[in-house]
Amino acid sequence: MAAFEMDACPGERLMRNRSRHRRRNRGNRPGGNSTQGGNTSSGQGNSEPNGNRVDGNIARPTSGQGGSGDAGGGRKGGGGGGGSRNRNRNRNRNRNRGGRRGRGQAPASLKRTPAEVEFLNKTPITPNEWIQLEKGSSEPAMRVMDLLCPVGKGTRGLIVSPPKVGKTTILKQLCNAVEKAEPDMRILCVLLDERPEEVTDFKRAVNAELFASSSDMGFQDHIKMAHRVYQEAVGTAAEGKDVMIVLDSLTRLARAFNTAATGTKTLSGGLDSNAMEWPRRFFGAARKLEEGGSITILATILVDTNSRMDEVIFQEFKGTGNMELVLSRQAAEMRLFPAIHVKNSGTRREELLLSKDSLEKAWLLRRKLAVASDMEATKTVVELIKKNKTNEKILAGIVGSL
Structure with a gap:
């Protein structure tokens, strides 16, 4: 063996x-095949x-x-x-060539027009002309804004609003007040992703130029509408004229661009890293020009919606404006209208808008409200508005009580 x-x-x-x-x-x-190599005769x-x-x-x-x-x-x-x-x-x-054409590009062109270049080449300055809303309207909300967060030509303002606190009513009153207080100012009212019946109601209540893209339209329509309004405003300001944009809302504008911008890095809350580029440009266009002309933007922004994306959008814009009007859900639930959080609302560099006498009286009112709770402060202001027909009487009474 x-x-x-x-x-x-x-x-x-x-x-x-x-x-x-x-x-x-x-x-x-x-063409030979080496994969079919046979077995040997031995195991x-x-x-x-x-x-x-x-x-x-x-x-x-x-x-x-x-x-x-x-x-x-x-x-x-x-x-x-x-x-x-x-x-x-x-x-x-081949994998790199296919499937990436056009990804990460927003539908609206980011190329600057000649009018926009002319506008951006001018010198921006801090707003120093006060738009006195009380001259155009006796509504309580307009008088509270004059007292606590005055609006100037070139103001970049945020109206921070939870749902169902009366922001739409304030926007209507704001458009009508500015129309009467500043007859030469062009007013562009922009409604994005709003209910169709709300658009109709707004159209009947306001005489301003209305640009609306309701909720039954696509995000591309929202973007085109915002882009059109932006070019209109920039062209008007470049000619040395004053224009105001009232936008509802900045949150929905950012959502539309987030839907359009795909293929780039996703941030917290599902927000695309490039989605905020054009909305920031839109809001940042508000300014007073030293050579003449201005763009004033008052835009609502949504909070307390139980949406992480909405919170991220708010944080992106927080601090970029020079005026904030904060609405209070607690005040609205207590039926204190206008439901304005008077302690958190205010304007930067308000000393450039108000006279020295008016500024000192407004600061005295602030000191009196500072020692009260949030709701007590709001209640105090609402009662002062009801008891006095003008803001001048309110401030005079504050001085007399000290």
């Missing part, structure tokens, strides 16, 4: 060499489908060119490893 095993070894080696030679010749033929020497001979636990390449062909067969002159790399490279190249 031992002699038989020794005699069988040379024959087995010969059969293995012949099998290896046949596999090598098949791999060198054009001790098996070949894998990729052309490697397995001897125990060690795999040895059978090709003399340093590698075996893969499932597609080798090229003439050696193994097929290079062909595999080329095929993978081509696949990656």
